[in-house]
Amino acid sequence: MIDLLSILSIVLIISSLCVFGIRNYKIATYVYAFQTFILVMIFLFLYITYDAEQLGGWAIIAFFTKVIFVPFILLRLIKKLKVEHEDEPLLGFFISPVVAIAFSLAIAMAIYPIYLKFSLIQEHIPLIASITIFMIGIFGFILRNSAIKQILAYCTFENGIHLSLALMAYNSPEIAELGILTDAIFAVLIMAILSQRFFKYFGSLDVSKADELKG
Amino acid sequence: MEIQELLIILMLIPFVASIIIWFAPNNYKVLSILHVLGAILNAVVGLSIVSSVINGQTYFVFNDMFFIDSLGAVFISLISVTGLLVNLYSVKYMQWELDHKHLEVKDTKLFFSLFHLFVFTMTFSVLANNIALMWVGIEATTLSSVFMVALNKNKKSTETGWKYIVICSIGLAFALYATVLLYSAGFNVIHDSHSAMLWTTLIAHAKDIDQYALKLIFIFALIGFGTKAGLAPTHTWLPDVHSEGPAPSSAMLSGILLKCAILGLIRYYAVTGNSLAGFEYVQSLMIISGLITIFIASFFLLVQHDVKRMFAYHSIAHMGVIAFGLGVGGPIGLFAALFHALAHSVTKALAFCVTGNMIQVYGTRDMTKMGGLIKIAPITAILFGIAVCSLVGVPGFAIFVSEFLMIKQSIIGNLNIEVTLFIIGLIIIFIADFSHFNLATFGESRSKVLTNELPLSANLPLIGLAALILIFGLFTVSPWVTLLKNAVNIIIGI
Numbered sequence: 232m233i234d235l236l237s238i239l240s241i242v243l244i245i246s247s248l249c250v251f252g253i254r255n256y257k258i259a260t261y262v263y264a265f266q267t268f269i270l271v272m273i274f275l276f277l278y279i280t281y282d283a284e285q286l287g288g289w290a291i292i293a294f295f296t297k298v299i300f301v302p303f304i305l306l307r308l309i310k311k312l313k314v315e316h317e318d319e320p321l322l323g324f325f326i327s328p329v330v331a332i333a334f335s336l337a338i339a340m341a342i343y344p345i346y347l348k349f350s351l352i353q354e355h356i357p358l359i360a361s362i363t364i365f366m367i368g369i370f371g372f373i374l375r376n377s378a379i380k381q382i383l384a385y386c387t388f389e390n391g392i393h394l395s396l397a398l399m400a401y402n403s404p405e406i407a408e409l410g411i412l413t414d415a416i417f418a419v420l421i422m423a424i425l426s427q428r429f430f431k432y433f434g435s436l437d438v439s440k441a442d443e444l445k446g
Numbered sequence: 447m448e449i450q451e452l453l454i455i456l457m458l459i460p461f462v463a464s465i466i467i468w469f470a471p472n473n474y475k476v477l478s479i480l481h482v483l484g485a486i487l488n489a490v491v492g493l494s495i496v497s498s499v500i501n502g503q504t505y506f507v508f509n510d511m512f513f514i515d516s517l518g519a520v521f522i523s524l525i526s527v528t529g530l531l532v533n534l535y536s537v538k539y540m541q542w543e544l545d546h547k548h549l550e551v552k553d554t555k556l557f558f559s560l561f562h563l564f565v566f567t568m569t570f571s572v573l574a575n576n577i578a579l580m581w582v583g584i585e586a587t588t589l590s591s592v593f594m595v596a597l598n599k600n601k602k603s604t605e606t607g608w609k610y611i612v613i614c615s616i617g618l619a620f621a622l623y624a625t626v627l628l629y630s631a632g633f634n635v636i637h638d639s640h641s642a643m644l645w646t647t648l649i650a651h652a653k654d655i656d657q658y659a660l661k662l663i664f665i666f667a668l669i670g671f672g673t674k675a676g677l678a679p680t681h682t683w684l685p686d687v688h689s690e691g692p693a694p695s696s697a698m699l700s701g702i703l704l705k706c707a708i709l710g711l712i713r714y715y716a717v718t719g720n721s722l723a724g725f726e727y728v729q730s731l732m733i734i735s736g737l738i739t740i741f742i743a744s745f746f747l748l749v750q751h752d753v754k755r756m757f758a759y760h761s762i763a764h765m766g767v768i769a770f771g772l773g774v775g776g777p778i779g780l781f782a783a784l785f786h787a788l789a790h791s792v793t794k795a796l797a798f799c800v801t802g803n804m805i806q807v808y809g810t811r812d813m814t815k816m817g818g819l820i821k822i823a824p825i826t827a828i829l830f831g832i833a834v835c836s837l838v839g840v841p842g843f844a845i846f847v848s849e850f851l852m853i854k855q856s857i858i859g860n861l862n863i864e865v866t867l868f869i870i871g872l873i874i875i876f877i878a879d880f881s882h883f884n885l886a887t888f889g890e891s892r893s894k895v896l897t898n899e900l901p902l903s904a905n906l907p908l909i910g911l912a913a914l915i916l917i918f919g920l921f922t923v924s925p926w927v928t929l930l931k932n933a934v935n936i937i938i939g940i
Contacts, residue, residue: 345627346630348631348656348659349627349633349634349656365619369616372612378608385612385615388616392622392623395623395626400626402633402639403629404511404576406579407576407578407579407582407643408578410579411578411581414582417586418611418615421592422611422612425607425608426608428596429604429605432601433601433604438608441604441609
């Protein structure tokens, strides 16, 4: 019998695949916001089920920073640049998500037993989900050329890491979690500024067009 | 004043300096005075802390979350000494950028402010005992330095900034995973959430932590911190980033930042090495990583004519040398790796600052368009020669000492194939460097010369760096040797 936590984790995997694969920037950003909302739900679920007090606080902080603030920045960026769809990525629109999910799941299945051994919360499917989402984010960087999709990829693997943190280390000192979140917010802000500049100088968000520095 | 108080002050100085400069008026004279004052204060406090740690003491602050031991002190001394001299040089260099309308005063304000913020993040990462905060500090070094590198608003600098933040963020994501996993595996043994985050506790309990988990953790840490340190194959951001920013930012990135990332890796190296996984495991990985890095960098070096890109590939090669030293292991190998961190720090800071002079003289970074530097700017040419001699490991210069010790330890440890490959790599670097040195220094100038030798005030910090290269190459600096030996003992768990 699959429980609610596992269902939410599977929804996380599917949504990260959608963030990776959807061509429309706005829709991909909304799906990312939805994914992060599910992550917040998981934090709350774990908080209640496992009496993990810290995760209540994490849920509130993550809601404001990752569900509201980050998508807000990205939507503003999309509006400012007046861009709608990403260009054809490396490997094509259809193959790249298949490659990403296949490799991500394979890697997750290979290493999750080690994670399981030390996890504070011993849940198989959420742990597999955390590694899969992280890897989909990494493949997002490698396989997609659009700067905005790469920011979304960064946010996706960030979500994977946060799920791992919640499962494996929720009792870690709060200052560490706060530091990690602060870094992530600044990283997204800086990436947003740089992608605006990129669009200005290259007339596109396709980072593969940046070949000034080879050699 | 107590060392603990000084430690807090050391972290506060660059942070406060950054804020003060940020809010200072757009007046270059005021900005440069504030900048230099901040740098001097930072160096004085940093070195006085280091002098108190030489005898092997360790001091903790903020509930043990930050600390300084001999290992941390090695890297604080790099930030203090190299940081100060590069800061001093940057005042004249940025003045030149202003005079030639490459930048506006507000850009230099941003640069100086970020410079101190960058020093703050590096100090933060070196002093962090909490492994998550150490990761936060190292990730923050990227964020604080992006706009130091992408200061000019053009195609190249934008591409550089993007490449920098994207590749380093991906790499450091792996390091964060290593952090989470190490905490989790450590918590199973230590059973205290606060202590399981502390590097000092983790190394003390290393033998009890699951060795298979630690093996995976070290691979993650190697990918993560190795990316930030410029180890192959994730080094690709480094040549662009180190060659694009103003010369002082390249000097800081190459001279100090890479070593801070290496320190992160050394912490994981020590924990894994002291566990049942053993030093043999981590050393094998470091030797492979080091040799691949040296060879990739040395072949790229051969085809470089851009003086800054050449030195950027050197940074990669020398990170490979440090990795090789860690791979060779043993007290001598580890001593050599740490010594190399200092030797490379001062050498590379000098090298990049000299490129600043060369760009001012020729208006180009292309060495095929230079020539005759010895006649046009003899002090710059000699400083360039000292940097190159040290980088290729000529006896009498600092880098020779560490490379010689690494070779010695390799022979003692019967690492014959490894040391042969290491020496071949160094020979390639030697050939590449001296051919480039000849190209720029001798013969006739192949382009219009914009200025002759720079004033002594501009060259003085570089002469200081050159003096350090010779002092550490020719003499045994006893306090420094003691500090390094204590640091080595920490790594091998004595």
